[in-house]
Amino acid sequence: MDEEIRRFIEEDLGSGDVTTNSTVPEDHLSLAEIFAKEDGILAGQPFAKKAFHVLDEGIRYEEIKEDGAPVKRGDLVARIQGRTRAILSGERVALNLLQRLSGIATVTKKFVDATGNTGVKILDTRKTSPGLRVMEKYAVRMGGGHNHRLNLSEMALIKENHIAVAGSLKEAVKRVRTASNVFIEVEVKNMNELRDAIEEGVDRIMLDNWAVEDIAQAVSFVQKRIPIEVSGNMTLERTQRISPMGIDFISVGAITHSFKSLDLSLLIKGGDT
Known part of the structure; x- marks a missing residue:
């Protein structure tokens, strides 16, 4: 730097x-x-x-x-x-x-503390200041958090728009695997897409803006077969509530854009x- x-x-x-x-x-x-x-x-x-x-x-x-x-x-x-x-x-x-x-680092530590002793890891996002990403992700680590991808080349994160263009979740996963052997995470918006993601054997599933009761249903269905990340308008209170539910990661954009x-x-x- x-x-x-x-x-x-x-x-x-x-x-x-x-x-x-x-x-x-x-x-x-x-x-x-x-x-x-x-x-x-x-x-x-x-x-x-x-x-x-x-x-x-x-x-x-x-x-x-x-x-x-x-x-x-x-x-x-x-x-x-x-x-x-x-x-x-x-x-x-x-x-x-x-x-x-x-x-x-200070706000990251608050989110880390909110997970209690559940083992859930707090992740950052790419919602960083242009030119300061390396520094800001370093600060997340100093607060006890963990880094999600540093840039778009490190892993594939298939989201709603990618699925819409590809035609289906399965087709989007297929296209990524044809082009690369990178780690694949898929954002799913309902239980049908969750089933598709599991069938495709992706590396991680993201539940974005899911209701608490729906997260519980997803966790029960996945049965630890694939790590689950939860994201979307995360607050300290919501973090405390969902951390004990059996998820693996919580990603929080606010720690680098609203601190x-x-x-x-x-x-x-x-x-x-």
Whole structure:
């Protein structure tokens, strides 16, 4: 992700940090600290560190809290030492990444906790920010979640529109198998399609927006022959309710598209000329 972070810095700098370059001597050195302003799960330290190193490789970035660790309001997260200009010019990009990824890790952990001791795995989706998918999926892992496919080439996920074009679920599966030997997951919308998917021996079944009683019927019918993933407008309450039903995965788009960034702040603690 080095080049992406370099582009983020270039985007923010424009032709130069006029405020910092006007007020801070070039050789001025500072100690700065990043601390949490609310409780959550930390994620993004390597990316924040890189943001400062793009500006000055001599910056010393000390991780006080590791990614995946819980933080409380007031906790010291990182300590930065080096040229003040690089610290202040890199601050916004570093914090943007840390806050965003920590927000994803925090909400992911809430969904993981909502599954209790059922063994159900929380999956992310491809509903990520363009250009940030690798980072955001990393944050999901830091929150205890698991990654679904990173991109369209990793596996086949046959959905309603694919089935409509192919003419049937079975024909869609046949076409994928003719073209590739990838893992195949099929989204089914009723019990008839569920039976077809089982007959075709697909690798995973997705129940999207199924009612709770219908999920129970599907689980009873499948009898653990094929792993079941449930998705669709997932909330913490719904996750708690369906996790003990015998399913294997719950995919949650909200953890990467509707999260709240974790509030973090950077303050200069000391400096010299």
